[in-house]
Amino acid sequence: MLMILTPTMMLLPMIWLSSSAHLWASVLAHSMTIALVSLSWLCLPMEAGWSSLNSFIATDPLSTPLLVLTCWLLPLMILASQNHMAKEPINRQRVYISLLTSLQIFLILAFGATEMIMFYVMFEATLIPTLIIITRWGNQTERLNAGIYFLFYTLAGSLPLLVALLVLQNSTGSLSFLTTQFSPPLQLHTEASKIWWAGCLLAFLVKMPLYGAHLWLPKAHVEAPIAGSMILAAVLLKLGGYGMMRIIIILDPLTKQLSYPFIILALWGVVMTGSICLRQTDLKSLIAYSSVSHMGLVAAGILIQTPWGFTGALILMIAHGLTSSALFCLANTNYERTHSRTMLLARGLQMVLPLLATWWFLFTLANLALPPLPNLMGELMIISSLFNWSNWTLLLTGAGTLITASYSLHMFLTTQRGPITSPVLAIEPTHTREHLLMILHLLPLLLLILKPALIWGWAL
Amino acid sequence: MNPYVLSILLMGLGLGTTVTFASSHWLLAWMGLEMNTLAILPLMAQHHHPRAVEAATKYFLIQSAAAATILFASSTNAWLSGQWDIQHITHPLPTVMITIALSLKLGLAPLHAWLPEVVQGLDLTTGLVLSTWQKLAPFALLLQISPEIPLLITSLGLISMLAGGWGGLNHTQLRKVLAYSSVAHLGWMMVVMQFSTSLTALALLMYVIMTTSAFLTFKLLKSTDMNSLAMSWAKTPSVTALAPMMLLSLGGLPPLSGFLPKWLIIQELTKQELGLVATVAALSALLSLFFYLRVCYCLTFTSSPNNLAGVAPWRLESKQISLPLATSTSLSILLLPISPAILSLTLPLF
Secondary structure: OHHHHHHHHHHHHHHOOOOOHHHHHHHHHHHHHHHHHHHHHOOOOOOOOOEEEOOOOOOOOOOOHHHHHHHHHHHHHHHOOOOOOOOOOOOHHHHHHHHHHHHHHHHHHHHHEEHHHHHHHHHHHHHHHHHHHHHHHHHOOOHHHHHHHHHHHHHHHHHHHHHHHHHHHHOOOOHHHHOOOOOOOOOOOOOOHHHHHHHHHHHHHHOOHHHOOOHHHHHHHHHHHHHHHHHHHHHHHHHHHHHHHHHHOOOOOOHHHHHHHHHHHHHHHHHHHHHHHHHOOEEEHHHHHHHHHHHHHHHHHHHHOOOHHHHHHHHEEEEEHHHHHHHHHHOOOOOOOOOEHHHHHOHHHHHHOHHHHHHHHHHHHHHHHOOOOOOHHHHHHHHHHHHHOOOOHHHHHHHHHHHHHHHHHHHHHHHHHHOOHHHHHHHHOOOOHHHHHHHHHHHHHHHHHHHHHHOOOOOO | OOOOHHHHHHHHHHHHHHHHHHOHHOOOOOOOHHHHHHHHHHHHOOOOOOHHHHHHHHHHHHHHHHHHHHHHHHHHHHHHHHEEEEEOOOOOOHHHHHHHHHHHHHHOOOOOOOOHHHHHOOOOOHHHHHHHHHHHHHHHHHHHHHHOOOOHHHHHHHHHHHHHHHHHHOOOOHHHHHHHHHHHHHHHHHHOOOOOOHHHHHHHHHHHHHHHHHHHHHHHOOOOOOOHHOOOOHEEEEHHHHHHHHHHHHHHOOOHHHHHHHHHHHHHHHHHOHHHHHHHHHHHHHHHHHHHHHHHHHHHHHHOOOOOOOOOOOOOOOOOOOOOHHHHHHHHHHHHHHHHHHHHHHHOOO
């Protein structure tokens, strides 16, 4: 673990001591090296045990895919931010990259934490760099409100989590993930236990987000600059899913009864946010709401606590992370050229930027869960296990799949096909950097078709 | 101010607190508190501005009323128990009176109404002394008597947290914001006092460090309201970059050091089966976080030409010594990873 963590921490001095000519190239090269080395975590022994173990940090088959996704995303964020940061003073560029790197450090520590309070502190620590990225480098005045919504929604959910974890520590004596799966079941018979159950899960449900508490997400995703949108969509939402999967082991047997309203909310959210996507005019907002929709499926998959549910949730988290981040990068290519997020302003792009249309096509297909991509594998496993849990969920999940296909296709056809609008005629051609960004998103997805066992987790 | 007069006043301040720390007799403790009050009054009124003189007058009246109540309560205790020892107050009547009198001295809600206007009338240095040094002596007395009246202590603490959070929400004057932040932090200190006096002392220590950093930052930026913070990025980019971290630390966000007292206090409260109090306390911290965040927005997260409400103050060269600011800001951001060391230093002492 230190093999990845120490180079990431040493990126910070490198950022501040590099010359301005070499800054972006050197940070990109080093973070790419760290990302490639982090792939070695995937081939550690995967038999439901912990690897790279010391008393504070460890990896196991659940956290490894998320760790690799996090490490993979840093060079991609740097590639994506290079253009719009080029006009800023050099020290502000250094601050921006330092924020991305410190976010990376906190995320590695969060996914690698073996003790729940450490996970909590790192979970909260990721809020500060994200807040600064959204409110300082966002582009519209709404970014201030977006930062407030983001910070306060997440904190209002996670402060009860702190109290709940400390209550758990009093009753069990230890909060280590290593021992929770072996500890005797808790005596959860009182009414206060139900409130404790809710306190444990609420933070992660707000972070995922669950449909009723999702209002921060469209604001934060839309107002953030491209690196902020990428890290939010790809990794920070998955912190909620990961936390839920870790803690739900202890929460039995209350979960069987108490999770009903949350499963219903999650599935209803899939349909509702999908329908909202069909009516969106703002491209980034559409992708943000589609994130809520996919995460609703993940939340439902985790809450039913079956092996296929957990596996499907983890696969969908990884696949959605890559897809959503790629879609935000594509939306950013539009934004950098037209400085507008309105879909209708930049239509018929296939005639103007044909190479980019390929990437739009492939990531739209990924978003609507086309086989044989891992997106389908995740969604199918969750939908099957939900059908097994209750046959009626098929109505909602089936409708959700249909609506997802509709809005993904709507997004593709509106931006790529059709008549060319006049603002589009004078935009600059695609950069090689943008193509590199897209292929770096797509390549992991395609390779995962060949060995999905890497991101299965320990349930199967 | 004449340096001889200033040195006498500062010595008086130091001596007053030291006398209160060292005393075991109530009359000597009262004398130390009165010396503190009298020594700071000329410091408050030194600029002869009407608001400063008004602040000094209000401060004098409040603190004298509190000191008189302490005198009365300790006399009552002497009558009831026959001795003047500070640690041997057993009868509930003098205990309650002394607790309320010390709350008035500190500015705990519901006895906090004087604090915002007094701090607003002072310049930033005297405000710093009022918010940090003047809190030490009453806390020394409170920690020694450790009143065991759960209803009084917990309600003083909770009401202070909520009053400090809600009260500070609509202000643009930075000194008033810091006064309400003081009320909220004092609430956190009170709520854990009956269970662990060392955690109260730790919370007080962290609060002093963070408030020192806040006041010194605003003094360096020569700004007393939020509009004049707007051009700080042009004057001192490094302070502008670090001050949001210090303000978010005041708000209690991990991984900054302000999280440490809140975490330990919530842990102690849950150990004592007070989970509901702990949750209300944690959520009330969100109220104060909102106005700290708003100061961060004005200071760093919006910058010209996007911030139309900001004014550009004169950019005069600042002759402030930067070591206290640098030390207190570093401590208020970076102490969380060494919390076991801090705990081992403070826990045995109190």
